[in-house]
Amino acid sequence: MSLLVVGSLGLDTVSTPFDKVEDALGGSATYISLSASYFSAPINLVGIVGSDFPNKYINLMEAHNINLEGLQIIEGGKTFRWSGKYHYDLNVRDTLFTELNVFENFNPVIPERFRKSKFVCLGNIDPVLQMKVLDQMTDSHFTVCDTMNYWIERKKDDLIKLLKKVNVLIINDSEARLLAQEPNLVKSAKAIRNMGPEILIIKKGEHGALLFTHDIVFSAPAYPMEMIYDPTGAGDSFAGGFTGYLHRTQDVSAENLKCAVIYGSAMASFCVEKFSTKGLENLSYLRIQDRFREFMNLSRFNEKE
Amino acid sequence: MSLLVVGSLGLDTVSTPFDKVEDALGGSATYISLSASYFSAPINLVGIVGSDFPNKYINLMEAHNINLEGLQIIEGGKTFRWSGKYHYDLNVRDTLFTELNVFENFNPVIPERFRKSKFVCLGNIDPVLQMKVLDQMTDSHFTVCDTMNYWIERKKDDLIKLLKKVNVLIINDSEARLLAQEPNLVKSAKAIRNMGPEILIIKKGEHGALLFTHDIVFSAPAYPMEMIYDPTGAGDSFAGGFTGYLHRTQDVSAENLKCAVIYGSAMASFCVEKFSTKGLENLSYLRIQDRFREFMNLSRFNEKE
Numbered sequence: 031m032s033l034l035v036v037g038s039l040g041l042d043t044v045s046t047p048f049d050k051v052e053d054a055l056g057g058s059a060t061y062i063s064l065s066a067s068y069f070s071a072p073i074n075l076v077g078i079v080g081s082d083f084p085n086k087y088i089n090l091m092e093a094h095n096i097n098l099e100g101l102q103i104i105e106g107g108k109t110f111r112w113s114g115k116y117h118y119d120l121n122v123r124d125t126l127f128t129e130l131n132v133f134e135n136f137n138p139v140i141p142e143r144f145r146k147s148k149f150v151c152l153g154n155i156d157p158v159l160q161m162k163v164l165d166q167m168t169d170s171h172f173t174v175c176d177t178m179n180y181w182i183e184r185k186k187d188d189l190i191k192l193l194k195k196v197n198v199l200i201i202n203d204s205e206a207r208l209l210a211q212e213p214n215l216v217k218s219a220k221a222i223r224n225m226g227p228e229i230l231i232i233k234k235g236e237h238g239a240l241l242f243t244h245d246i247v248f249s250a251p252a253y254p255m256e257m258i259y260d261p262t263g264a265g266d267s268f269a270g271g272f273t274g275y276l277h278r279t280q281d282v283s284a285e286n287l288k289c290a291v292i293y294g295s296a297m298a299s300f301c302v303e304k305f306s307t308k309g310l311e312n313l314s315y316l317r318i319q320d321r322f323r324e325f326m327n328l329s330r331f332n333e334k335e
Numbered sequence: 336m337s338l339l340v341v342g343s344l345g346l347d348t349v350s351t352p353f354d355k356v357e358d359a360l361g362g363s364a365t366y367i368s369l370s371a372s373y374f375s376a377p378i379n380l381v382g383i384v385g386s387d388f389p390n391k392y393i394n395l396m397e398a399h400n401i402n403l404e405g406l407q408i409i410e411g412g413k414t415f416r417w418s419g420k421y422h423y424d425l426n427v428r429d430t431l432f433t434e435l436n437v438f439e440n441f442n443p444v445i446p447e448r449f450r451k452s453k454f455v456c457l458g459n460i461d462p463v464l465q466m467k468v469l470d471q472m473t474d475s476h477f478t479v480c481d482t483m484n485y486w487i488e489r490k491k492d493d494l495i496k497l498l499k500k501v502n503v504l505i506i507n508d509s510e511a512r513l514l515a516q517e518p519n520l521v522k523s524a525k526a527i528r529n530m531g532p533e534i535l536i537i538k539k540g541e542h543g544a545l546l547f548t549h550d551i552v553f554s555a556p557a558y559p560m561e562m563i564y565d566p567t568g569a570g571d572s573f574a575g576g577f578t579g580y581l582h583r584t585q586d587v588s589a590e591n592l593k594c595a596v597i598y599g600s601a602m603a604s605f606c607v608e609k610f611s612t613k614g615l616e617n618l619s620y621l622r623i624q625d626r627f628r629e630f631m632n633l634s635r636f637n638e639k640e
Binding site for chain 2: 118213214215217220234236237238246247248250251252254255258281285289291292327329330331332333334
């Protein structure tokens with residue numbers, strides 16, 4: 031039983047009102063894998079980098095039991111780079127530059143051993159590539175898929191085709207409204223579930239997340255944070271914690287999906303407490319469970335008899 | 336033991352993308368009292384209207400066990416009128432006109448019998464008037480106070496003075512940020528609690544509500560609604576349900592405050608399902624408890640052992 035993660039790996043240059051980092055470890059597959067690594071091992075990663083990708087990052091991922099057999103390292107190529115600047119309220123960010131580099135010609139090849147993975151987490155990349163991944167899978171599998179407004183606006187037809195093949199779609203609230211062309215979130219959820227994914231998660235940033243299945247709606251609280259150092263990777267950390275927990279428990283019942291949403295939220299809260307992937311590098315399952323219980327205390331209420 | 340409600344009574348002309356009503360029953364004291372009336376009786380109302388205030392509305396309130404001994408009816412005067420228009424997404428509204436009329440000279444006089452009320456709910460009116468109410472109270476009491484950006488911007492000093500005398504402040508997220516001059520909600524909450532109220536509730540519209548006390552943070556989910564007919568009065572209905580439940584249970588412990596927040600949220604959800612006060616006119620305590628349980632199902636999760 032294994033968990034396959036496909037997405038981007040990159041070098042991020044990020045500034046927030048508090049600090050700035052250059053060429054820090056980034057990319058959707060990176061955050062997803064690191065986050066999921068606390069729940070199950072090994073994580074099978076498929077992605078692409080250039081030969082400039084620092085060895086220390088390779089070592090970091092291997093130390094987290096991430097299997098890099100599917101990582102293409104292009105000799106002489108340059109790794110994907112992204113730079114962003116967050117403003118004072120951290121909800122607004124400007125992209126300063128995006129250099130696709132080796133990622134431009136990424137063709138995800140799933141190693142033979144990975145094709146039987148029972149859980150697949152598709153990081154936010156071109157839906158055409160996400161479909162190529164699924165086409166290579168040989169056994170039945172449970173697929174969690176992330177996407178973003180960029181693909182909804184530019185590759186909607188490919189995305190719609192893909193959605194028929196995924197079990198869970200994770201998007202944020204503005205993307206849900208955009209995809210469904212509907213301002214009401216509950217109606218949007220219904221419309222998107224009709225496009226294919228039986229399970230939909232709508233992330234609402236500082237307002238938590240909503241889980242929709244055919245028979246339940248679940249509202250997960252947001253962890254109350256006084257300080258967010260760097261929002262980069264929060265959504266990927268969510269997807270990694272969510273899928274990692276499902277893989278660990280091998281249980282996709284509605285009750286367990288709720289817990290997976292909380293574990294995803296917990297991982298996102300750890301992620302934004304530090305710059306880049308730092309918040310995901312030195313955790314323990316015990317600390318993650320403590321935060322899970324904090325989420326429980328945050329949202330639980332009981333009426334006296 | 337009784338619950339005193341002071342605020343505005345008005346005639347609202349409201350249009351939404353779905354319908355329009357003219358001179359419908361409105362005002363903060365109206366929504367608060369109707370909402371609270373399902374939890375305890377009688378509700379003691381203090382407010383002002385003109386002689387044009389329709390008898391059917393007087394009858395409606397009396398049928399809900401609202402004691403109108405403190406309602407000033409100004410012979411020949413005109414009732415406060417407000418008109419608003421909601422846009423497609425219902426989060427944006429334009430005020431078309433506001434006619435203060437008799438409300439311009441409102442001087443809240445608390446009838447002798449009402450001055451011993453143990454619970455006071457101050458609807459969203461000028462903080463100078465809210466203070467006048469508290470100055471007339473003779474016994475110790477638990478005060479819940481609503482306000483809005485208008486008063487934060489124009490009467491901040493008076494509001495700050497008032498805040499030292501109230502137990503609970505209820506505001507929305509943008510008002511909390513404005514009052515605390517701080518973009519982070521958790522830090523805002525801390526700053527506002529330092530201004531006086533030991534309990535703070537921050538309403539977040541379609542994202543639920545947060546409760547802050549000296550030792551807990553509680554996150555209440557929003558009821559997932561496919562259709563909101565008229566958002567007018569949602570905040571007042573929340574305040575009425577919240578205070579009404581506290582008055583009913585005579586218990587202001589942290590655990591019970593959480594339940595009161597859920598009952599407040601339930602009443603707000605009933606309010607917006609119909610135009611004007613219609614959503615609050617024909618409820619039963621059983622139906623309200625059913626919705627309370629729906630909120631529980633919406634937010635509860637349990638990890639398997």
